[in-house]
Amino acid sequence: MANIPKFDLRNATLFAGINGCAIADLLAVAQYKAILYGSVFFHEEDPASSCHLLISGHVKLVQHNFDGAQVVVRFVAPGQMFGWASVMGGRHYPASAEAMTDSVALVWDNQTIRRAVLAHPALALNALGIMGGRLREAEDRLRELATERVERRLARALLRLAEQSGVVTAEGTEIAFPVSRQILADTTGATLHTISRILSNWDQRGLTGGGRQKLLLLRLDQIKDLAESDDAAS
Amino acid sequence: MANIPKFDLRNATLFAGINGCAIADLLAVAQYKAILYGSVFFHEEDPASSCHLLISGHVKLVQHNFDGAQVVVRFVAPGQMFGWASVMGGRHYPASAEAMTDSVALVWDNQTIRRAVLAHPALALNALGIMGGRLREAEDRLRELATERVERRLARALLRLAEQSGVVTAEGTEIAFPVSRQILADTTGATLHTISRILSNWDQRGLTGGGRQKLLLLRLDQIKDLAESDDAAS
DNA sequence: AGAGATCTTTGCGCCAACGCAAATAGGAGA
DNA sequence: TCTCCTATTTGCGTTGGCGCAAAGATCTCT
Numbered sequence: 291m292a293n294i295p296k297f298d299l300r301n302a303t304l305f306a307g308i309n310g311c312a313i314a315d316l317l318a319v320a321q322y323k324a325i326l327y328g329s330v331f332f333h334e335e336d337p338a339s340s341c342h343l344l345i346s347g348h349v350k351l352v353q354h355n356f357d358g359a360q361v362v363v364r365f366v367a368p369g370q371m372f373g374w375a376s377v378m379g380g381r382h383y384p385a386s387a388e389a390m391t392d393s394v395a396l397v398w399d400n401q402t403i404r405r406a407v408l409a410h411p412a413l414a415l416n417a418l419g420i421m422g423g424r425l426r427e428a429e430d431r432l433r434e435l436a437t438e439r440v441e442r443r444l445a446r447a448l449l450r451l452a453e454q455s456g457v458v459t460a461e462g463t464e465i466a467f468p469v470s471r472q473i474l475a476d477t478t479g480a481t482l483h484t485i486s487r488i489l490s491n492w493d494q495r496g497l498t499g500g501g502r503q504k505l506l507l508l509r510l511d512q513i514k515d516l517a518e519s520d521d522a523a524s
Numbered sequence: 525m526a527n528i529p530k531f532d533l534r535n536a537t538l539f540a541g542i543n544g545c546a547i548a549d550l551l552a553v554a555q556y557k558a559i560l561y562g563s564v565f566f567h568e569e570d571p572a573s574s575c576h577l578l579i580s581g582h583v584k585l586v587q588h589n590f591d592g593a594q595v596v597v598r599f600v601a602p603g604q605m606f607g608w609a610s611v612m613g614g615r616h617y618p619a620s621a622e623a624m625t626d627s628v629a630l631v632w633d634n635q636t637i638r639r640a641v642l643a644h645p646a647l648a649l650n651a652l653g654i655m656g657g658r659l660r661e662a663e664d665r666l667r668e669l670a671t672e673r674v675e676r677r678l679a680r681a682l683l684r685l686a687e688q689s690g691v692v693t694a695e696g697t698e699i700a701f702p703v704s705r706q707i708l709a710d711t712t713g714a715t716l717h718t719i720s721r722i723l724s725n726w727d728q729r730g731l732t733g734g735g736r737q738k739l740l741l742l743r744l745d746q747i748k749d750l751a752e753s754d755d756a757a758s
Numbered sequence: 759a760g761a762g763a764t765c766t767t768t769g770c771g772c773c774a775a776c777g778c779a780a781a782t783a784g785g786a787g788a
Numbered sequence: 789t790c791t792c793c794t795a796t797t798t799g800c801g802t803t804g805g806c807g808c809a810a811a812g813a814t815c816t817c818t
Contacts, residue, residue, distance in 0.1 A: 353663065359670075361667040363667075374656075375659045375660060377656075378649065379652075379653030379654075384660045385663065407649060407652070412642070417648075418613075418651055420613075421655040421656065422608075422609035422612040422655065424659055425662060426609060426614060428663055428666060429587065429618055431666055432595060433587045435713060436669060437589045437593040437713070440774080440775070470794095470795065470796090471795075472795080480776090481775075481776060482796085483775085483797085483798085486797060489796095490797065490798085501783090501784075503795075704765065704766090705765075705766065714805075716765095717768085717807080720768085724766085735766095735814075736765060736813075
């Protein structure tokens with residue numbers, strides 16, 4: 291695991307508007323945890339004992355169906371918290387947190403984080419704000435899944451990825467971690483095959499590009515059209 | 525609007541473990557809002573200005589698609605908060621809150637609730653716990669919508685309804701508010717027709733009963749089977 | 759009791775997306 | 789460079805569930 295650019299913690303949403311001393315207090319009691327590509331911070335159904343803040347790398351939160359199907363609940367970018375919802379009352383993590391690139395996270399245990407919230411109520415407000423955002427996003431995806439068809443769901447998923455983890459290059463916007471068709475299928479609630487079909491079509495139309503495990507968004511404007519209005523032509 | 529049984533606020537999850545004085549403080553600054561069946565506490569896209577706690581009645585939170593489709597995000601039972609996620613950071617309500625029976629709620633405005641959280645950090649912990657639960661439920665439903673088919677989703681929806689708002693009678697478990705096929709469709713991400721087909725089948729098999737706008741669950745055990753294992757026979 | 763409105767059931771055709779299967783392509787390691 | 793392994797593409801048959809449509813049911817209001 292080489293030098294990975296580290297996230298400046300003062301920019302984490304959780305710490306917005308919190309005074310430096312309080313942050314320092316929290317950092318002092320945090321544990322660092324570094325894992326390699328493909329390993330996990332925690333498994334679904336592990337007892338939920340800690341709260342994580344991603345410093346570098348990229349993580350996906352996945353739920354597994356009892357008959358094997360996988361669903362990507364969320365992608366985690368540096369600066370974001372994960373695996374904490376359950377710390378506040380749940381007993382198990384609701385999903386597994388798997389690293390899609392080598393990753394480092396700060397980890398606080400249950401008790402510590404509860405004490406910190408009690409000691410710094412502003413932290414609690416921030417946390418509530420973040421949770422609210424998560425909830426809204428989940429509900430939006432619920433609506434999409436219930437009412438929209440695959441092509442549009444995929445367009446939305448790509449736009450979210452671009453916003454959260456897009457790197458603008460000369461060619462277009464590239465997603466900062468390996469993106470397979472399979473994972474896009476797990477994100478949109480579709481099959482590998484359907485996603486592949488749609489993406490090869492988009493590739494031909496020049497909307498997207500990139501090869502194996504690589505996703506390049508060339509025409510964000512047109513992808514936005516697909517995500518919102520009725521598709522013009524196939 | 526006749527006499528409706530009022531919920532004892534000390535039993536609200538939000539207030540668990542909070543001392544009586546703090547609760548009294550909060551109640552002192554709360555507004556009561558009563559609305560009739562069919563009207564709304566707030567509309568989707570209204571500026572999110574207040575936080576609600578349902579005292580009596582039943583409310584549904586619905587999101588509307590731009591082409592008319594409706595999705596039920598959540599059913600609210602007495603004692604539960606709603607329309608607050610957005611108060612913590614959002615600008616608009618993410619869904620409309622429509623009364624399914626005459627309903628009464630306590631309402632706090634944005635500033636008040638923020639002050640209360642800052643003054644009583646234990647309240648913040650409770651709130652975080654509740655939000656975490658909501659988030660987990662939303663993520664579970666995401667997984668269901670992505671991987672399960674309508675019949676099973678319906679079974680799960682009915683079980684959730686039974687748990688949250690079921691009234692056990694001599695005949696079976698009855699849902700405490702009017703339940704149309706349409707609203708079940710909006711809850712499961714299916715169409716009215718598909719739901720109707722499934723339910724008439726279940727009615728014939730003796731799993732469910734009840735007529736227009738009325739839902740009676742007769743065989744919870746068998747419904748649970750449908751919700752989990754593979755369906756044995758159609 | 760009758761009229762109208764709303765909710766529910768049911769039939770039928772259709773299509774988006776799945777599931778299976780087999781071919782192709784790109785990377786990693788020896 | 790060759791081999792193995794994993795990712796991707798593409799064809800083809802199948803189907804769950806949608807969409808349209810029309811016929812009952814049940815409730816409400818006059």
